Amino acid sequence: MKCGYVALIGKPNVGKSTLLNSVIGEKIAIVTEKPQTTRNRIIGIKNLPDAQIIFVDTPGIHKPRHKLGEFMVKEAHQAMDMVDLIVFMVEPQSPSEGEFSIIEKLKKINKPVILAINKIDTVSKQSLLPLIDSYKDLYSFKEIIPISALKNDGVERLIERVIYYIPESPKLYPEDMLTDQAERFLVSEFIREKVMKYTYDEIPYSVAVEIENWEESEKLLRIGANIYVEREGQKIIIIGKKGERLKKIAQEARLEIERFLQTKVFLEVWVKVRKKWRQRDMLLKSLGY
Numbered sequence: 001m002k003c004g005y006v007a008l009i010g011k012p013n014v015g016k017s018t019l020l021n022s023v024i025g026e027k028i029a030i031v032t033e034k035p036q037t038t039r040n041r042i043i044g045i046k047n048l049p050d051a052q053i054i055f056v057d058t059p060g061i062h063k064p065r066h067k068l069g070e071f072m073v074k075e076a077h078q079a080m081d082m083v084d085l086i087v088f089m090v091e092p093q094s095p096s097e098g099e100f101s102i103i104e105k106l107k108k109i110n111k112p113v114i115l116a117i118n119k120i121d122t123v124s125k126q127s128l129l130p131l132i133d134s135y136k137d138l139y140s141f142k143e144i145i146p147i148s149a150l151k152n153d154g155v156e157r158l159i160e161r162v163i164y165y166i167p168e169s170p171k172l173y174p175e176d177m178l179t180d181q182a183e184r185f186l187v188s189e190f191i192r193e194k195v196m197k198y199t200y201d202e203i204p205y206s207v208a209v210e211i212e213n214w215e216e217s218e219k220l221l222r223i224g225a226n227i228y229v230e231r232e233g234q235k236i237i238i239i240g241k242k243g244e245r246l247k248k249i250a251q252e253a254r255l256e257i258e259r260f261l262q263t264k265v266f267l268e269v270w271v272k273v274r275k276k277w278r279q280r281d282m283l284l285k286s287l288g289y
Contacts, residue, residue, distance in 0.1 A: 003052040004084035004166025009076055011098040012036045012060025014089045015118040019149035020044045020057045023159065027260065028179045028186065029057050030193035034204055036060055037196060039068070039289065041075045043180045045173050051163045052171040056083060061102055068278040071289045080105070085165045086113045087158070092123045092131060092146075095138065103139050112165050115141040116158055121148040183261065184211045185288070190256045191225055191269065194249040195238065203237060206230045208277060208287045213268075222266045223257070228274045228287070235271045246271065 008016040012035030020029050024044040030037060038059045046053040058079045059072035080086055088106065090099055106113055115135055120128065132144050143161045147154035173180075188209040196204040206229050213224030229235050239246045246269065254267040277283040 001050060001052075001168065001170055002163055002166050003054070003169040003171050005054045005056060005082065006085045006087055006162055006166065007056045007058060007076075007079040007083040008087050008089060009058050009080060009102065010060065010089035011102070012062055014060070014091055015149045016057050016060070016089055017042075019089065019116070019118065019147070019155070020055055022149050022152055022155055023053075023055060024178055026178050027256075028181065030189045030196075032193060032196045032204075034196055036062065036069075036072065036205065037193070039072055039075075040185075041079050045177055045179065046159070047171070047175050048159075048163070051166070052173065052175075053159070053162055053166065054172065061098070066278040067281065067284060068289060071284060077105070080109055080111070083111065084167055085162060086111050087116050087162070088113055088141075089116045089118050090135075091119050092117050092128065094131070094134060100138075106139060112142045113139065114158070114161060114165070115139075115144045117144065117146045118149055120146045121151050121153065184214060186260065187211060187223060187257050188225065190260070191227065191249070191253040194253045194256075195227060197252075198245055198249055199238060203229070203234050206234055206278070207238075208274075208289075210287060220264050220266055221261065222268075224268045225270075227269055227271045228277055229271065230273070230275055230277060232273055235273055238271050 010016055017029035017031045017038055021027050023046050028044050029042050038057060042057040044055045056079045058076040061073055061076050064070045064073050128146050135144060145154060145158050147158055188211050192207060192209045195207050208228045210226045212226050215222040250267055250269045254265050258265045274283055
């Protein structure tokens, strides 16, 4: 039996959360087209007959512009220190300053690293060989594996090699456990995902979600959630004309929550202003960052 922790790291929007959901077979990390969607470390547990792989999805490593960004980058760096194996994910293009910076960090950590070149469905196969060669010159990766997390191409091969490099150990989590995240956290993330889907520019990054009320009965789960923004103008945009945008956000989030929790849900959401919450330590901590 093999069991180990595996960090998924990389720049924002390289497909780490898409890979996690693909491997686990259940949506436990929200996914949007916008970078910096993931803010917290999220654990996903893959159970196999001869192995348990504990994947740690991390926020994209970037240059932070506020304290929330600093928290996100710190989460990624800490994950690299605590795991048995690192899967460094990149897009199928020449390495940029962001990749060089991450590789410099990897050189200081004595951990095996697999390079996963994601989104290979978007490029020709001929372009992959020179790309693989360019990365070989930068770092002594244990493996370089082209994948498409979205199309589930190459993912099985990646899992096989991950199992090879993780240590021998009994399973650390029960076999029916998919994630260590609390239901309330996942529900707040589903709501935030829908806000990010229907808003643009700075607004998606200025939003936090807090579950204020959670009442369970045999037939119904009642949830009350606050959507926090930094300015009054952002609140107006999220609510939309006659409340239409907020209604759409809440409706789609409710359906997602019902699918995940397998129960009927009554969801109420309110939009509130918390000025400069991304810069204030006390507010960040109260919101789980």
